[in-house]
Amino acid sequence: MEINARYNSLVALGDSFTEGMSDRLPDGTYRGWADLLAARLATRTPGFRYANLAVRGKLIGQIVEEQVDAAAAMQADVVTLVGGLNDTLRPKCDMGRVRGLLTEAVEKLAPSCGQLVLMRSPGRNGPVMERFRPRMEELFDHIDQLAARHGALVVDLYGAPALGDQRMWDVDRLHLTDEGHRRVAEAVWQSLGLPAEDDWRTELPPAVRPAWAARRVADARFAREYLGPWVMRRLTGRSSGDGLPPKRPELLPYAASPNGSGPDGAGNVTSVS
Incomplete structure (x- = not known):
């Protein structure tokens, strides 16, 4: 290449x-x-x-x-x-x-x-x-x-x-x-x-392993907010993308600003923080 x-x-x-x-x-x-x-x-x-x-x-x-x-x-x-x-x-x-x-x-x-x-x-x-x-x-x-x-x-x-x-x-x-x-x-x-x-x-620097209690809280949040809904969608045949259109369905100009990387509604790139 x-x-x-x-x-x-x-x-x-x-x-x-x-x-x-x-x-x-x-x-x-x-x-x-x-x-x-x-x-x-x-x-x-x-x-x-x-x-x-x-x-x-x-x-x-x-x-x-x-x-x-x-x-x-x-x-x-x-x-x-x-x-x-x-x-x-x-x-x-x-x-x-x-x-x-x-x-x-x-x-x-x-x-x-x-x-x-x-x-x-x-x-x-x-x-x-x-x-x-x-x-x-x-x-x-x-x-x-x-x-x-x-x-x-x-x-x-x-x-x-x-x-x-x-x-x-x-x-x-x-x-x-x-x-x-x-x-x-x-x-x-x-x-x-x-x-x-x-x-x-x-690779990232070596991680500091979170305390046992913090890991259990994170696991509970994951199960409640993400795993449960994901399983329900599988059981009911639904998808998180049902009814959603693609964000850029047409091949349109995409101009870049000096310090940005996010598209605005006109298909341009605007700065983000």
């Missing part, structure tokens, strides 16, 4: 990871790694355009049905696709179907864009991760095979211990913090052949 590569447009597909949860802005909206990446690319290219079709909770079948054809029609310089992980977290998951749908998505997207970017997604270290690790690794192996066949890039976030650190994850234990999203943006930036700002793989 050329270190002086120039990109004029970016389209991001996926679920909550690409939508930007839990990198929350002061107005309550989400930013996330894709917005951060777009803001940096926009500083290099006047007229840079960006679309983000991702919606939280989407399964790979929904991504294929609702996002892939629209993204292919945009014919962007860069398309990022991250999907299938929500499927692997379901109690019952047909991995053959997941692999087939992911293949369908890649076969449509790769010929329609300048560079397709896939990911081996990060996972928070802990017992939940261990339970679903075999499915995740099966998914990632398939992603590697697809990338090799179709000339896609693979950003290996799964292999970075820093992104498995529990401190990189929000209190819901499902979504990255703002620092986690910043590192993902840097990882994709570097995979596109652009000059590194820092080493996104750098």
